[in-house]
Amino acid sequence: MTETRFRGVFPYLVSPVDTSGEVNAAVLGRLCQDLIGAGVHGLTPLGSTGEFAYLSRRQRTRVVEVVLEAAAGRIPVVAGVASTTTTDAVSQAGEFERLGCSGILAILEAYFPISEEGVFSYFKSIADAVSIPVVLYTNPSFQHSDLSLAVIERLSRIPNIGYIKDASYNTGRLLSIINQVEGRLQVFAASAHIPVCVMMIGGIGWMAGPACVAPRQSVELYELCLRGDWTAAMARQRALWNLNRAFARYNLAACIKGGLELQGYAVGAPLPPQAPLPPEGVEEVKDALSAIGALDQAS
Secondary structure, eight states, X not given: OOOOOOOEEEEBOOOOBXXXXXXXXXXXXXXXXXXHHTTOSOBBTTSGGGXXXXXXXXXXXXXXXXXXXXXXXXXXXXXXXXXXXXXXXXXXXXXXXXXXXXXXXXXXXXXXXXOHHHHHHHHHHHHHHOSSOEEEEEOTTTOSSOOOHXXXXXXXXXXXXXXXXXXXXXXXXXXXXXXHHTTSSEEEEOTTSOHHHHHHTTOOEEEEGGGGTOHHHHHHXXXXXXXXXXXXXXXXXXXXXHHHHHHHTSOHHHHHHHHHHHXXXXXXXXXXTSOOOOHHHHHHHHHHHHHTTOSSOOO
16 A cells, blocks of 8 residues: 555646746745645646646746745645656656655646557656656546556556546546555546545545635535545535536636636736636636635635
8 A cells, every 4th residue: 555645635736927937936925825824735836727838847947946935845745747758757857856846746748649658658757767756647638648547557556656636527437546556546636526526435635726716615625525524525515516617618727817816816817828717707717716705715
């Protein structure tokens, strides 16, 4: 059984970048401080909500530096590593470990299709390059070359690959993963899943963008799950799910950044060519946040 160092709610952080291309460290640092104050269990820069695909190497590094400085060792920082090349991904992972990250969220970008052996080699190379835990990221909706159950099983036998974050909509796939890896990997859900259901089948938490705008509510939901109070947890989940439904209609980064703007964080718009949240989207996100009491949580 893999020792569980990570568990709970890990918000996928946004990447606030100003018009000159500089990371807005003050805003990002304040957001991290407030999330920690709300009780989150870890921070994940450079996930999907962090727009990793739209950032330069320099910007990615700066985002991680700011998050590490804000966290100051209080909670784990698990940084996203994504590339179309194994060499670059290995380089990023090594750099983030040297900066002080607690773990790596390994993401595969692909333009051309990649064989199963190529997918396995990519993730194994990242794990071999670092001594910190690696979280596998799988998202069949966006990745041209995803992780099959067979590849996940092989990767689960690499000592420092201890977690998987599944961003599919298929909770049955998560149960298949749990059965297949026999305790060698711990499972994090995504906002595409219903977190309570994932916790019921053996998950250990969720890594998700919506936790950025509803951290206290997410932590409370997690604690209800830990206590096994499933009736109360599902009542809380129903209210939070309306927020997820709003986010599903629009670009995720636009929704999270739009929600944070409503909460008083000047994180700006998504990076071009992505579009900002349209007026009707702003109203929908506003209504969803208001309904769960999340418009007065920013300090």
